[in-house]
Every structure is written in structure tokens, then in C-alpha cells.
Amino acid sequence: MIFTSDNWAGAHPDIARALSDHSGGFAAAYGASDLDRAVERRFSELFETEVAVFFVGTGTAANSLALASAAKPGGVAFAHHQAHIIADECGAPEFFSGGGRLAAVDGGHGKIDPENLEMTIARYPAEFVHAGQPVAVSITQATESGTVYSTDEIRRISAIAEKHHLPLHMDGARFANALVALDVSPAEMTIASGIDMLSFGGTKNGCWCAEALIVFDPGKAEQLPFLRKRGAHLFSKSRFIAAQFAAYLHDDLWLRLAGHANRMADQMRQAITLASDARLAWPSQTNEVFAILPQDTAAGLRHHGAQFYDWPVPKDCGAIAPQEVLVRLVTSLATTPQEIDSFASHLR
């Protein structure tokens, strides 16, 4: 009963097998192999347009390089205050951007509120050198609250970004979970909705270590090969990432795995809704479930082997009694229905 994070899971057997299959033989290093090229083409098919693809090893690298490619002196990028780039990356985006700033935007359940975005951008007027200058907007899909922007919601954000001539980045560490939840195509959720750059994550959904920065207008990716290499994120045996992605994208494995994780979360949500001593903190749609439990119940669940994190209470969470606690429960490709049942049976 491990619900701490989807990155506690290992790799899917198909991913491991792909690494074994490609381990023999020689191939050009630093991303020049046939396999690298083939997987890059696969991404272009997936997004229905010629994209520039940069394999990296961590989501933080993909995010940081995306923002670095948009950086200007005194630059300010806008993101939800819960965004991974703001809350969990130890200043990597700021470092890669040469000292750029991340301005936190408010909004319910992990999603940027468009009006608040406008207001926050307005604090950095173009003609006022003292404040710095806006350089990018970043949204997280699925969000850190387990919710998902609809394509309409993305378009509302991208209209604002476009108005201010700001590229729009999507942190897709849980891209597949969001895609399955929305039931749209990769292109619909990104380029067709105004996304300019995407951190496409594979690690949390069954890869060992496979992330890609996707740039939808390759003409704007000119400096990224240098940014990646300068960031020490160009792998010599790059095909070990390509091989993971090849298996990941083959025969819809990635969508099946995300679908499974989401379904496990649905069952978890249902169990919590039915339980008398627990309730959902807010409705999430992907593989992250947020629940309010009596502390005793949480302790009991842990006593029976469940692992999960207490979670800081956001201001848009419903009321929590003193003896209650907010917890986050994350499912993954490795979660089994039995684990959910077992968890549910310890709730009442």
C-alpha cells in the first residue's frame, strides 16, 4: 500500500526489456543514433507536427531548460504557487535562467486563475526597467492538486500569454494522466491549445528516467542544444532514454499505464466517498487523491502498512477539524486493486 508518490514505483517490464534489447551493439553517442532519431520522429507523429525534441533525465531539467530558453535579464516567469518549478526544484529554474524570477499566481486547486494571472503580469509593466520583464507563463498538467485544465481553460491562459507575447510552457510530468482524464489527443491538449513548450514526462508513469522537452516551433529551439549541454544534461548514451520512450509510446503503453493509475485513483476516490470517517478534500481527476481523515484513521492506516504523506493545507481546501489531517494518496502503474481494497477496508 504505497501511495507516497508515483516515482516510488520502478519501471514497467516493457521498459526494462527495451533497455536490455538495446544494450548490445554500438550506436552514435550524444543523441545521434538511429533510435534517437526514430523516437524524435515518433514525437512529431504524436503531436501531428514537426517538433524539436530534447531528451533529458529529470523533469526539473526539462522545466528549467524550457524556462532558460525564454530567459531575458530581469525576466519573470509566471506559474501557479503550487507549481513544481516554484515549490520543489530548489531554484533550478532560476539558476538555469541566469537569475530569473518565478512569480506565483493564485487559483483554485492547482490551476492558474486567468484574472489573477493578468493582475500578476501587470505588476511588471513593459516600460518599467526596475521591475524586470515578463518572459513566460508555465502551467502544470495534470496539476499538483491532481486536477486537470480543460482545453478551454488552457486556451484562456494561452490567450493571455499571447497577448503579452509570452511563450506558454506546460509541465507535463503527469502528461499521460491528464491526457487520459481529458480524453483528447496530445495535439489538442498542447499545440492546438496554445502551448509552445512541453516537459513530457515518462518517469512517473513507468519509465526509469525518461523526460523530453518538446518545442512546438523548432525554429525557437536554436539555443536548446547548447543550453542542454551547458546544463550537463546531454547523455552520451542518449539512446537509453530513446529506448525507454520507444517502449513507452509503443502500442499505447503509456496511455494504458496512465489509464490504470487513474482508475486506481477513481476506486480510491470512491472508497473515500463511501467511508464514514474520511472525505475528499477536493475533486481530483487523475492519479493524485487528496483526502481529509481523522488523525487516528491516518495512524491506523499506516499501522496496517499504508504509506502516504500528510499534505500542507491549501487555502482553497474545505474546513479541516483540529483532529483531522489532509493526506495525499498517489496511485501509479504499480498500484493494484488489492491495495486499494485493502486501504478501503481499513477506512470505515
Place this chain on the structure above:
Amino acid sequence: MIFTSDNWAGAHPDIARALSDHSGGFAAAYGASDLDRAVERRFSELFETEVAVFFVGTGTAANSLALASAAKPGGVAFAHHQAHIIADECGAPEFFSGGGRLAAVDGGHGKIDPENLEMTIARYPAEFVHAGQPVAVSITQATESGTVYSTDEIRRISAIAEKHHLPLHMDGARFANALVALDVSPAEMTIASGIDMLSFGGTKNGCWCAEALIVFDPGKAEQLPFLRKRGAHLFSKSRFIAAQFAAYLHDDLWLRLAGHANRMADQMRQAITLASDARLAWPSQTNEVFAILPQDTAAGLRHHGAQFYDWPVPKDCGAIAPQEVLVRLVTSLATTPQEIDSFASHLR
């Protein structure tokens, strides 16, 4: 007949198997798993002292983080002009050091000349704020010229570093090849010879992607967890690196693989020495061989399927006639005696 680089090889079957074996199950993320801890302990055993270990994905990351941990404003690090950090990392060490400088030191066949090191450090006198300040010395073992510093030679460098209160870093992208060539212990070649930080490379010698920054005095590694995370080099499923190292270090696999690569290079050196129309450019001791060939011969070899790079002629190389070319030939775990024989048969 792939002699382009040892990073064109894939991964050893034992490494691939380790990844498969560990792909199931859950484990704490971000380096906190039991396997991560066990491999860290293994490194302490290997170096016969308690060391701090930081897994990263590229040698450039290990090198850059090492130098970043020694950085000061206006800092200058000293390395051989052929060093990877100077010639091949697109400014990563400078970037991670916040704009530090790499000062090139001369010396024959890839090794820093101690007198030249003293002379170069002297250009940055401590009391002169305008010039900046020395912060570190870095040597490459094995060197980019395929040679190896003896432990005496390392100690001569470390005495100078110590005199100037500079930490001494070793870029060990081909650490195993050097170790096998010298036939000393890991501790003898490092901490006992005055090395403070080591980039321990596994990738070029049979791993997919496994590098570690080893700090011999853990008390000096306080900022490295933050430097690594800020550099986007902390892997969530860090155990995928740990698993590779576990297999790599198990039962001396790493030494066997390096021994094999070195032996293949020995056979290559022998073949070149015996050939009438080729000669060694200088004597190397590890898995990199540098040869001077007639351009026709080089073309002929390539025609028969050999792949290798022409190499820029260093000033300490022997005379090269106009119709000749200097080439680099790199062997690896994946090189077979048949390939060497085949190569030799196309030489005269």
C-alpha cells in the same frame, strides 16, 4: 570495427539485468532507497574511508558539480588544456561555478606539467583582486591522450594544490581503465595521493548512465545536495543508477571490463607498431590509441567498415607528413579480438 568512442557501446548484460531485477516494487525516491544507501556504503568500502557519494547522470554533471562546490567569485580552476572540462563541456563547469574560469595548463600527452601548473597559478596572486582567485585543480585520469598519471605524478600535483590551499579534483570518466593500467587500489590512486573529489565514471565502461561524484571529506560536501538538485541532477528513481553501480562493482565486473578494453587497446597498439604504414603517435596505456596513418590507409580502413575519428594534432605529437593523419582509436567492453584482427589485417 567501431573505434569512435567507448560511449558508442551499450550496456553490459549484467547492468541491463540489474535494471530488470530492480524494476518491480516500490522504493523511496530521490536517493533515499535501501539500494542507494547500500551502493553508497559500497563506495566507502572501495575507497577504504567514509566518503560522500552523489549519483548523477553525466560525467559533465559530476565534473561541474565538483568545481561548483569549490567555486568563489572570480574563481579560477586549473586543468590540462585537453581536459574534458575545458574542451568538451560547452561551458558547463563555468556555468555551474557561477562564471568561474578554467585556466589551461600545458604538459605532455594530456598530463599537467607541475612547473607549468605553478607558473599558471602564479598569474593569479592571492592579494590581487583584479585577476580573480585560484579555487581548484583538476586532473583527468586516464587522460584524454590515453595516458595515466602515476601515483607519484598525482602526488606531485597534489603537493602544489595543497600548497595553494586548492582542492584537487580527478575527472575519472575512465577511472577503471587507469586503475587497471596502474594496478593500484582505488584508495591509492585517489585519497592516498591527495585527491579531494572524484568524478567516478561508469558510463564509458559498461553502464547505461551511471556517474558518481565522490567527496573524500564528507564534511566538505555540505552544499552538494543543493548544488545537485539546483542543477536538476537529482533523479527521482535514483535507484536506477544505484542498480547499475551495484552490478558494476559486483564481483569486480568494472575491473574486468576495463581490463578487457585495455587489453584490446594493447593488441591494437601492437598491430600498429608492427604495421609498416602506421605508427603510434605516442605511447598510451589505456583504451585510447593514437596512431599516425597515411590518409589512404585511413580511407581504406573506413572503406572496410572501421569507424574512428581524425584527431587534432597536439603540439607534443611527433612529426606528421602532409599526406598523413592522426587518428584516435578507442576500445571498450564491447570490442572483440576479431575486430582488432580485422583492423590489423587492413593495415600493412
Place this chain on the structure above:
Amino acid sequence: MIFTSDNWAGAHPDIARALSDHSGGFAAAYGASDLDRAVERRFSELFETEVAVFFVGTGTAANSLALASAAKPGGVAFAHHQAHIIADECGAPEFFSGGGRLAAVDGGHGKIDPENLEMTIARYPAEFVHAGQPVAVSITQATESGTVYSTDEIRRISAIAEKHHLPLHMDGARFANALVALDVSPAEMTIASGIDMLSFGGTKNGCWCAEALIVFDPGKAEQLPFLRKRGAHLFSKSRFIAAQFAAYLHDDLWLRLAGHANRMADQMRQAITLASDARLAWPSQTNEVFAILPQDTAAGLRHHGAQFYDWPVPKDCGAIAPQEVLVRLVTSLATTPQEIDSFASHLR
């Protein structure tokens, strides 16, 4: 009737004269002149302890170098959300800190609220590498709202900083105005209250261009000569700053000028209090006055030659009617009682 900013004034005649007096003759460059040394000693007398002094040309430089000297990877410095370092320096502190973050702290009228400071620091727990690490606290004295921390209030902040082992920086762009308002000694308002570093500003109070970073424990200033030079802030003819400070500190000129500016503001406050169609937005104590006026009145004042800025309404400001506007009125050494009278006469 120029109330836009105190940096619209020129230089006091004594300052200009000092520059003329010292313009002949030769002196050692880069801060090594007798005059530089003498002024440095003067600062030590002023603060009743041996201090390290670094002349720079802008307050932003002093602030940025102070924070740079405290920087660590993933570092987070805490300041009031109105602080100049957050609102007005185009990312300079972040840049000089190698990508550090400035975390905004709330509090009324420009002053950090101690509880909010504790809460904000708590978001960056020491053991949690993902969030980064706290590195410094910065307060502004006088604040951007024209208010002044009492020495008790400073001590409350410094106790928190000390508890978390964070150096405490004071942005003293309007140090003299605050000092005169509090009527304490320079030492009492700084080192005795727990301040570790001070940006001592002369420019806004009668100098052309004279700022100094004061470090109260010179042992902690070791890297500052390099940080300053690397920041391009070491002046060759440094004595032109020393000469300004010599005149500024001579015979209490600085206190007399700040006293004058504060008195002019007092008269302005009184005039506003007495006026029927204007009111103070909040009580300030130094040379910045914040008033709420009908837009018509503001327009009328401007029509009669008054210059001043509309000001963004902070959340702790009293209610403002739709047809009203918040304005900032800044007095300086160059403000005359006649200007205040004239301004008052155009109020009703």
C-alpha cells in the same frame, strides 16, 4: 514642488565642493588611497566597532552584494514584499546571488511581520532539498512606506534570523532619515539590534553617488572584495566616493540633511491632516508621505506645478473611494518650506 523622489535632487554644495577639492593631485586607485582609508575608519568610529566597508555606486549594488555574500545554492532570502530588492531592482539580487530567490513576507506598512516571517521561513525546512534553503533576511530602514522599525522591532526580527542562523541585512537607502526619526545612534539601530550587514545610502540624502556596504563582522567579508570587483563595482577613482562620504559625515551634515527632509515631511503631513479634501493613508515617520486625495485635487496640484507619483494601493491601506487616488510625496534636502506651503495652499 518636486515630490517625486529624493533622488531627483542633485548634490549638496558641500559634497560638490569636496569633489572639487580632491580633484587635483594623484592618489592610489581602487580604494587604496589615504582618503578611502580615512573614510573607512570614520565608518568604524560611527558604528563604534571595526567594520568592513565597501564603497559602491548604487544602493542596488550594495544590496545585491550583501545578499550575494550570503548566497548558497537554492538559497532563499526573506524580505517584505514592498522591499526595493523585491520590487525595484530588476532581478539584481537574484542575479548576484547566482539565481537565489527572494521570498516575500507580509506585514503592515512596509515592515515585516515577525509571525509571517516565521511562517514563510518554515516553508523551506532545512532537511528538504527540494525547497531550497534559507540564507538571509533583509529589512528596509526606513521602509518603502516611510515608516521606521523601532530598535525593539528590529530585535524581534533579528532574534528570528539568529534562531535560523540567517544573517540579517538592512537596506539603509534612507538610513539617515530613519536614524533621525528614531533618535538613536547608528550602532543602536544596527549592530546592537542584531544587524549583520548594512547598505548605507548617501545618494538619496545629498550625495551624487555614494553608497557603502558595511559588514559588522569583517571576518565574514572575505569574499566581498572579489564579489564587488566581479560585479564591476570597484571604482578606479574610488576616492570620488570617499570624498563625498567625507563631506557627508563631516560635522553631522548627513543628519542635518535628513532632519531637514523629515521636517519638511512633517509639515506636509500636518498640511494634509488639516486639509478637508485629503488625508494621510497611514502615519509615516520619515521623508515619504502617503496621502489619499480626490483625483481632481491631485490633478489640480499637478496643474499648479506639483510633481508626485500615484502609488499602488497596498492591502493595508485604508479605504479609498473610486474617485480618490493614493499618492506618494517625497521630501529631500532640496525641499523648501515654501514648496510645502505652496502645496498646502492648493489643498483645501
Place this chain on the structure above:
Amino acid sequence: MIFTSDNWAGAHPDIARALSDHSGGFAAAYGASDLDRAVERRFSELFETEVAVFFVGTGTAANSLALASAAKPGGVAFAHHQAHIIADECGAPEFFSGGGRLAAVDGGHGKIDPENLEMTIARYPAEFVHAGQPVAVSITQATESGTVYSTDEIRRISAIAEKHHLPLHMDGARFANALVALDVSPAEMTIASGIDMLSFGGTKNGCWCAEALIVFDPGKAEQLPFLRKRGAHLFSKSRFIAAQFAAYLHDDLWLRLAGHANRMADQMRQAITLASDARLAWPSQTNEVFAILPQDTAAGLRHHGAQFYDWPVPKDCGAIAPQEVLVRLVTSLATTPQEIDSFASHLR
């Protein structure tokens, strides 16, 4: 007899007077004053084209911002190994460029050798991400060896820069001295010879602190207001620099002062040529004279009050006997014929 450096002189009386004249009254801050604008226009007249002008306080700032405006990830700028940016700025250009590299180019007497420049650029081939990418060339006029590039020589360098699409920067810390020596117009020595950016120095030639970065194509200066502010180099009372430049450029004061300094150096060169126990190390043309003296003679001169620096012997210097020393003698606006005579009388 102060020949240490031209930055040991103070300011010319006209400069000091200008500061006094402008010290009263109010003016818009941060470069928006009428005087700032007027001096900017004066620069456009001077260079016979609309230029963008950025006042800063140090030559290091002008140089570093110029290079920062050309920076790219993994960027490499090329300059003579004696260049101030390489030898004397404590890593400021690297810092402002986000970790860029300065590649040293050889050439006699402080001037870049065109062939060596080509060779050095060739080490960074455009398609090779590992090496980084060329971003700029910088020349120093007058050079650190007191020599001057002819306009033909500048054009030879600019042709190479242009071929590689690299902007060409001129460090004009001693621009006036070079201009007077060449007897050409400011436009001829810069824009007409292919210069893209100029660090225009006033400080070494009679100002207290007045430097300007001139960009000849204002369309390429878009980021410089932010770069300057982020570097903490935007002065609030910017007109104190404008006032210095106004006086400096008025009625050819700058050319008269540089002409004087150069003439004093001519007399010094003549005296050394005539002396039996001294000789010129190489022929210089501006206000820096390099002489080889017996150590006894140098000691004797110092005994009689002469101040000057021993100088590191460059490889292109003539032979120096063991008991001899190379010294640098710098004249300035403040040097008198009597000082030269007195110096000459102590030579034999």
C-alpha cells in the same frame, strides 16, 4: 612623478565644475533627465549616426554589459590575452555573460593577430555542441601595450568577425588617446571600421567616473536597459555622469587632455631613447610607455620619488638581461613637463 596609472589622477577642473554647476535643482532620475538626453544626442553627433548610449560607472561594467548583450549558452568571446577583460576584471565578463568563456588570442604588442584569431575561432566549430559557440570578438584600443590598431588593422579583424557573424566590441578605456594618436574621427575608428559596440572611457582621461557603452545599431541594444539595471549599474542621479561627459566632450576637452597625455609620453619615450642606461621595450604610441632599465636605475628613480610599476615581460618583448627590469610608465592629463624632465634627469 606619478607614472603608476592614469587612474591615479583626479578629475579635470572643468569636470569638477560641471558637477558643481549641476548639483542644484531637480531632475528626473535613472537617466531620464534633459541633461542625460542631451549628452546622449551629443554622442550620436560624435559618431555621426544614431547610437544607443548607456552610462555606467566603470569600464569593467561597460565591457561586461557589452559581452553580456552578445552572450549565448556555452558562448566564447575572443580577445587578446593581455586584454583587460581577460587579465584584470576578476571574471566580471564571464559572470555577466552567465558563465561565458574568454578565449585568449595571441598577437604582438597587445594586438590580436588576425591569423591567430581565425585559428582560435576554428576551435569552436558551429556544429559541435561540446565546444560551445563563438559569440563575440573584443579588441582594446589603445591596447594594454600602449599601441594602437590602425583603421586597416581594425577592418581586418572586423572582416573576420563578420565572416563568423560575431559582433565586434572595442574596449575604449583609452579611446581618446588612441583617437589622437591615429588622428582620425571617432566614426572612422569605430562604426566605419566595423565596430558594433564601444566601451567609451572618460575616467582615465580626466573624469571622476564616466563610462558609456555605445551600441552603433540601437536595434541590437534592446536588452541592455535590463542588463544594466540587473547589473546594478543604473545610477539614480545618472546626470552626474552626464554632467561629466558634457564637460568632457565640450570644446574638445577630451581630445586636448588625451593629446597632452600622449605628448608627455612622447617626451618620455624620447628621454628613454636618449638615455644610455634605458631603452624602449617596444614602440608605443599613446600614454603608456614600456621601458627596460637596469634594476639599479629603477631603484634610483624610485628613490627620487618616481612611482611606476614593474611589468610582467611578454614573450614578444626584446631580450632582458638578468639585472634588468621591464617597467610601465603611464602619463595622464595631470602629468607635467617638469615631471618628465625630472624623470629624464635621473636617467643617464
